[in-house]
Amino acid sequence: MRRAYLCGEDHAGRNVEHRKRWVEDRLRLIARSAACEVAGYAVMSNHLHVVLRMRPDLTAGWSALEVVRRWVAIWPRERLSDGTPVEPSRQTLEQMTGNSAQVAIWRQRLGDLGWTMKALKEDLSRRANKEDECSGAFWEGRFKSVPLLDQAALVSCMAYVDLNPIRAKVAETPETAKFTGAHERIRVRQAMRKAAGLRRAGDGEGAKMVLAKAGIDGGNISGGPGGPRSQWGGLEDGRGLASSTMDDAADRASWLTPIACCVADGAPLTLDDYLTLVDSTGRIIRSGKSGVIPTELAPILARLDLDVERWLDCMLGWRQFLGAAVGRLASRAVEATRRGLQWVQNRCALFVTTALA
Structure with missing residues (x-):
């Protein structure tokens, strides 16, 4: 800018x-x-x-x-x-x-x-x-776009972006990192929980006011004016998101893509899982030390088939999601074939592999 x-x-x-x-x-x-x-x-x-x-x-x-x-x-x-x-x-x-x-x-x-x-x-x-009171270009140049080839690349890039304020030392936690996707998801979840508490106490009008203040349409939490929520992970028109848990409802209430839609069916990830992943990683970034791994981090990454050490190398580093495309070895091979190339170079520490022969 x-x-x-x-x-x-x-x-x-x-x-x-x-x-x-x-x-x-x-x-x-x-x-x-x-x-x-x-x-x-x-x-x-x-x-x-x-x-x-x-x-x-x-x-x-x-x-x-x-x-x-x-x-x-x-x-x-x-x-x-x-x-x-x-x-x-x-x-x-x-x-x-x-x-x-x-x-x-x-x-x-x-x-x-x-x-x-x-x-x-x-x-x-x-x-x-x-x-x-001026004119001219506000942005320094055109945007840069890097394709994310699979769910592992998508979730890791989401976390990397959400942790940017913590990495830049302008925020200490995801809750205080305003103007990020994680902060928006936390804000909506807190509003949904507060509204649920008011409903249980018999204060339906108070619950409506809380949701309205948070910009949430309580009668249409499975899709906003933009239509059905994401099919990023193959969940057509929100099918598969029928769970009645509060966090799932909060996940669907946000204008952002639901976390459940960002992963394949074989690697379930809830809103709470994702926020735990971001929070645990943020604490490591804030300390600047990757020696002590929070116990809750490894199981979530294991579900996504991601290596803990490489995850931290990626999240602690800078300029990780650049290049022609980001994703696993198999995904990059498919992308290379689609483009008529022999290879798509990887620059992300999370997906370090040897090149194809």
Whole structure:
């Protein structure tokens, strides 16, 4: 971001950390409107990490009206003087569906990574430049995208991103690492637990208020305005997420991809497992010592078939998720074949192997 801390404290000592909330709110809107799933993110003072998956296959099932509604939610046609989007009437939306060629373009763009990042970046640029009373590029360059080839790569990258504030020493625990996926999941879980306690005490209205304040629709926790939750792990339309436990409900209530959808059926992982994984790893990062391994860490990693020592090498290191792609040896071999290459280089300590002959 202009080689500066434009979401933290700027060169003049002015605190503009409220812009991190802009980014988080924009990500939430995009996750609910575009054909994409957000599994994790970390908004730092001078850069941004997002773990997402584009779902262009979903757009084919949307009606023309649904495409227009989603497009206008991201790219409003009108704004008030303070920048607040003006919600169009249903009549206006229906009139816009008359241009079938334009609707087809919007349908394609709603499932396109480049347009998704454009929607995220341009909104922040416009608002920040207006606030700074300047013009020009807010972001230093285009985004970098690294494919995550399997569930092991996905979960490890999510944790790596969630731990970024702790690694950078701007937070001590996932609970205090604001503007991250882990913090959002914890926030939603705490709200769900508080609401459940109020319901048990007979205070239904109080429970509704808690959920509303947390931005949770208590009657639609299995899917937000963006439609069915993730099928990242092969759970079509949320099937397989019928558990009534509080943590599972909290997992489905968030606008983020449910943790249960981020792993294959053979390696179950709950929201509590994931947060334990992040918390335990965060304590090791904070101490700077990997000699004492928390007892709860190894069993979770074993379920994911991940080596503890390599996990810590990865989480304690920097610039781990770079290169052409990240994943296990077999996944990289398949990706190399898909690209017509002999090999896809690995740069992540978690997946260190010898090259194929």
